[in-house]
Amino acid sequence: MSFFRKFLLICLVGFYMPSSHAELTIEITEGIESALPISIVPFAMQGASGVPVDVSFIVDSDLGRSGYFKTLDKQSMPGRPSTAEAVQFKDWQAIGQSYLVIGQITEDHGQYNVQFQLFDVYKGGQLMGYRMTSSAANLRRTAHQISDLIFEKLTGKKGVFSGRIAYITSSRQGKQSTHKLQISDADGFNAQTIATSVEPLMSPAWSPDGRKIAYVSFEKKAAAIYVQTLATGDRARIAEFPGINGAPSWSPDGTKLALTLSKDGSPDIYTLNLLTRSLTKLTSSFAIDTEPTWSPDGSSIVFTSDRGGKPQLYIMSSQGDDQKRLTFSGSYNASASFSPDGRSIAMVHGNGSDYRIAVMDMATKSVNVITDGRSDESPSFAPNGSMILYASQKGNAGYLSAISLDGKMQQKLVFDSNDVREPAWAP
Amino acid sequence: MDAEQARMDAEQDQLAIKTAATAIRQKVARSWIRPVSASSGLKCTIQVRLMSDGTVIDAVVVTSSGDAIFDRSAENAVHRASPLPVPADKELAAKEFKSFKFLFDPDRSR
Known part of the structure; x- marks a missing residue:
């Protein structure tokens, strides 16, 4: 071997071993998603x-x-x-x-x-x-x-365990039915009854400050919407029009309720100013428009309509402008619930005979089905956006479950009643 | 020592270092439970000290991401992966892997 070649090799070896001078850095770009x-x-x-x-x-x-x-x-x-x-x-x-x-x-x-x-x-x-x-x-x-x-x-996310939920229970003794609006801890314990009626109670909705609940009661044999203050038990009847009075939803500032009324014929979405009691009609289709829910920023309202033949979700401004269809996959999409950050909505997604809870990303419009029941309904987001509470029906029984957003963690909640429906997570 | 021998030894060492670095990267990645709340753009550097068998003595954040939860997830990943798969040659392991850094940078994978 010539001297020159030896020299070259030594140089190469030197260049090959930068680590003897500089400290090694190993890059980690991948991780796992795990509990x-x-x-x-x-x-x-x-x-x-x-x-x-x-x-x-x-x-x-x-x-x-x-x-x-x-x-x-x-x-x-x-x-x-x-x-x-x-x-x-x-x-x-x-x-x-x-x-x-x-x-x-x-x-x-x-x-x-x-x-x-x-x-x-x-x-x-x-x-x-x-x-x-x-x-x-x-x-x-x-x-x-x-x-x-x-x-x-x-x-780094706020917990939701000390939060509360509202829901409706029903029981029957002989010919007598009893319906209750109850609130409990997020795990179903510490239940308190807010309202009781022999006629159906429906659609509990928390005010944004968590102090009031709006709900539908048939106690006078026809539907009416009430707003009840939890601390005092005071309640006010705020909508009692001929026909349907249903699906109340609070505006994020707490000054208005969106609701469904059929006083003009077919069910339409209205907003009711709670101070002035003035009513504004937002939709006027011949189809059924119902289940309004406000986006967290108050700018838009998502609702369910069968104006295209089957129930699908639609979105419009909170003044009723720019109504357009939001869901296209599946034969049935209804009961929207906005995530607190407004980036996704949970809904009941029907395909064939199965009704499951799905989450739609508002930016990409992609829909991810997260439950595997046959009759899941009434999704409600936790205030930190990490979980969804929903109801499932089995025959005459109904129970509530909480599920993580990715669908991986699911737990049935335990209640005294065996017919529990329409959960609403307090803000 | 003959230069040819030195070259071969050096090449072998380089290969052993490269293989170990890859194995270490994989083991730490498998141990890294990425925080769900992490926003994009976070990265941090962890300084580690190892025993010659790869056991982690300590793992310390030297450049913080600014997010305590992200930093802790990275430190935990290094600890969970202990002992790290260093080269079997203890002398080489001690020389190259006694002290080095990890850069946790999830955005590089996107």
Whole structure:
């Protein structure tokens, strides 16, 4: 080998090994979409009489139901620490846990001090720690608040667990039917009855400030729309026209209701100014126009119409201008619910004999079916946009489920009644 | 040492480094649970220190994305992937992979 060739090779080798001078950088451009592994260790109880509510269990089910977290079952936990000193982070790392929640509940003269800490398992550091005081009656709410705090810390989105839902239940005893408008926690517990009637109640709609509910009642044998203030129980009858009075929907500023009236013949969409009681007619087709819902910015209203032959969703300005068809896939699209950011709408999507919940991206108009039932209805977005509540019918029974937006996480809610319909998530 | 031998050794080392870097990239990517709330345009750099068997000693954000949740997801990915598949040659592993950086940049894949 000539000297020259040797020299060249040495040079080449030198150029081939930049890493001996500069530090290596590895680029990561891909990741996985997966639920975050988190362990909620059962909270330690201190005090005489025990705790009436299993707080850590509620936190565990809230986070698991959201679809964003995969919680670890108690049997698989390498320990049950309740203080930071007792946590062996290595044990939790070894079983692939990213986050750990521990807590203690202490009873003090009927009051409960609930303390919890959230840890980053790999760093071994505390991400969050709170101490809260609660009455026995409020422990469930406290548990949901803990879920909200953890959810927001780890996902950057507001939690919805301490929120409330409204819905309609029906039961029958002999020839007597009882219909109730109820509100409960987002997991179906703590139900309260807002209105009761032997005639049907329908279409509960929360005011944007969460203080009032508009609904349809047939208590006078004909449909009328009422607005009830939750704190006082006061209610006002705001629409009682001949024929249909249905499907109330609040404008985002709370000053108007969009509704369906058939006083002129066929059902049309109107807006009713709640202060002046003035009525504005937005649609006047010979077809059925119903189920109005406002976009979150208040500029437009989406509604269901069969003016094209089959029920489909249409959109118009909130003054009724520029009416155009929005859905084209499937033989049936109805019951629209806007996501809080206005970027998508949930709807009932019918194809053949199946009615399922679908989500449409407003920008691309692509439709994604997320449930697999035969008769799913009444979708309602959670206020953080991460979940949808909906009803399913099976024979004479009806039940509610919550589903994550990607359809991966679904949970049936448990109620006393076996006929629950028309859920509406409070803002 | 003969130059030819040196060249072959160097080439072999380069191949081992490249193979290990690819394996490390894949393992960390599989361990990276991307945050659902992340807006586009986020990226961060993580400095890691390894033991010669690839066990992660620490993973620290050196250039933050500005989003704590994104940064934490990247740190967690490196930890979850521990031990990283470094070259079997301990000397080489120690030399090349004792300390290096990860750039988490999801927008590069689009």
